[in-house]
Amino acid sequence: MSNSDLAPIVVEGRNCWRIARADKARMIVDAADYFALLEQLMADAKERILLIGWDFDPRIALKPDKNGKGEPLGDYLLRLAKNCPERDIDILRWNFGGLKQFAMPRIVSMIARWKLTRSISFRLDSAHPVGCSHHQKVAVFDDHLAVCGGIDVGARRWDTRDHADGDPHRTAPDGKAYMPWHDSTMILAGPVGNALAELGNERWQRATKKALRELKGEGENWPDDLEADFEGVDVAISRTRAEYDGYAEIREIEQLYLDMIAAAKRFIYFENQYFTCGKIAAAIAERLNEDDPPEFVMVMPESADGWLEQVAMDAARVQLVRAVAKSKHGDRLKVYYPRTQAGEPIYVHAKTAVVDDRAIRIGSANLNNRSMGLDSECDVTIDTALPANRGVEPTIRRLRESLIAEHLDVAPEDVARSFDATGSLIATIEALRGDGRSLELLDLVPPGPLDKFIAENELLDPTSPDAMFESLTERGLKKSWHSGRKWMRRHRPFGRS
Structure with missing residues (x-):
């Protein structure tokens, strides 16, 4: 039996919220490739960067050197804000994990610097019952381009598909080496990106009691140097x-x-x-x-x-x-x-x-x-x-x-x-x-x-x-x-x- 004879597994209202078109989509495997792409996507965004996740660590380097060092993500975001102050940078992370980070002086210092930057908003998500967590890992750029998957923008996540033994790039912000790490996510552009933006905007409003501002719709498109796995597909x-x-x-x-x-x-x-x-x-x-x-x-x-x-x-x-x-x-x-x-x-x-x-x-x-x-x-x-x-x-x-x-x-x-x-x-x-x-x-x-x-x-x-x-x-x-x-x-x- 060919797949054309099969009933779809995904059905709106049964096992998915929405089925929307992806002009392009690509699976990204392991955080070395994703973090490098994320750096590019954030730089190219014109109106808004929206990062929603279970974890978010401003100490990490998106492109660590052979000693695990590099420009900290928090400093990179400050540089983006300085270069393009009219672009919003909105970050929402799970409250319990975020509160634990307030015991780390480097993170507290960085969040304080963000607070003094008009275009950066860092908020904690506690809009869930006791014992639950906000576990989504979604990034949205200009309400058009989105990433959805399993990779947290956090410490001890970066690795390549080689998972090489003793790779010095795998050094956490505390200076300790960490184990090899395998992960995956997907980048999507088009109406499905709009849908994920809607999901992210709703989550932000639930967590902060404030809506994100309306965008003009002049957002970024698919990166020119990124080959798509899929084009013109429907995504649930x-x-x-x-x-x-x-x-x-x-x-x-x-x-x-x-x-x-x-x-x-x-x-x-x-x-x-x-x-x-x-x-x-x-x-x-x-x-x-x-x-x-x-x-x-x-x-x-x-x-x-x-x-x-x-x-x-x-x-x-x-x-x-x-x-x-x-x-x-x-x-x-x-x-x-x-x-x-x-x-x-x-x-x-x-x-x-x-x-x-x-x-x-x-x-x-x-x-x-x-x-x-x-x-x-x-x-x-x-x-x-x-x-x-x-x-x-x-x-x-x-x-x-x-x-x-x-x-x-x-x-x-x-x-x-x-x-x-x-x-x-x-x-x-x-x-x-x-x-x-x-x-x-x-x-x-x-x-x-x-x-x-x-x-x-x-x-x-x-x-x-x-x-x-x-x-x-x-x-x-x-x-x-x-x-x-x-x-x-x-x-x-x-x-x-």
Whole structure:
């Protein structure tokens, strides 16, 4: 069956907020390329730079030298403001993370200098229930050109696709080296950029109680030296938002994950930081109980970043993967982590999914409960079953091959040849992975008693703001798992007509 015979996975009002045209779009992999592009986009913006994110660190250098040094982002923004004082520079970041930065003198000093600069506005976002976070990573330039994905403009994010061992460029503002880091985002121009600007403007108004000023519409266009992956495609924008202050709950991202799992015929390739959502895991397990199910390949970190995240996320991931493995075709789920040439784990922060080379999705949402119902999230998806997108399947395939090749340290052509010969993502990866820089199967070490208790009761990864206050008998992985199985049994035919 060709993709022209398939029903679209993305449906406005069901699993996405809006479907809008992208005149051009490109996937950007890893922060070295994104930060260099961001510097250019900010310099070229004529009326407004809008940066919205979970993290924002003015100490970082967008183009670090071999010692990890360079012009700090905060100084660069001051220079932009001086050179073009009529251009607004608006920065909105999550309040809790921002408040922690006020203990750092360099950051406090920089924010004070921004406060004295009329065209720079730095605000904290607390427009969410207690325990939730603002997790979107969106940048908008002149309300026309936008970036949406998983890369925070923060410390310890910069890395190249080589993920070289001991790269001195990977030096944090505190002078300490940090681990290799893999991430992704997407730049989009055209009406979809206008839509993301609308989303950003709404978020700014909710957080600050003030609207951004109207622009004249004389904004920048696509950079002349940047080659697009896609032209003239329709892009779906999906969101998560907790109910708060008169605004209804939005769970488009969760619905889209479920619909993608239901629609897959051959495979879903995930790159994601977490896998702790019992509902998503159960939906995968239901598919793997079919006679000829698709494959599910996940590329993830070996362990979460930080002790608290490891306790909350790693134990739940082990339990869910072990549960899925008990399915009839449980061997069609494989979880890998990438490592460098010397064997150091590469941290996977990306939130990317490719379904059958017919749809590609990039955003801020993890495969955890928080991203389904607590934290504010934003993902973008290109689905080739939409009429405007037919014929871009080879581009999605090329991007997927490029990602797998990066992790295996082989040429994309090697990935293509092996996949054509086997028809299997798992067989392709198993044939190409080896010593040195490559993909390693995740070691599913059983969690200890405390970690298991925290994971099973979703104490640090609740399914909704209300769930944080529910008794232990009313919450947990088992309840989420049952919910996912029930949904998949009702909706199994979705998207596969």
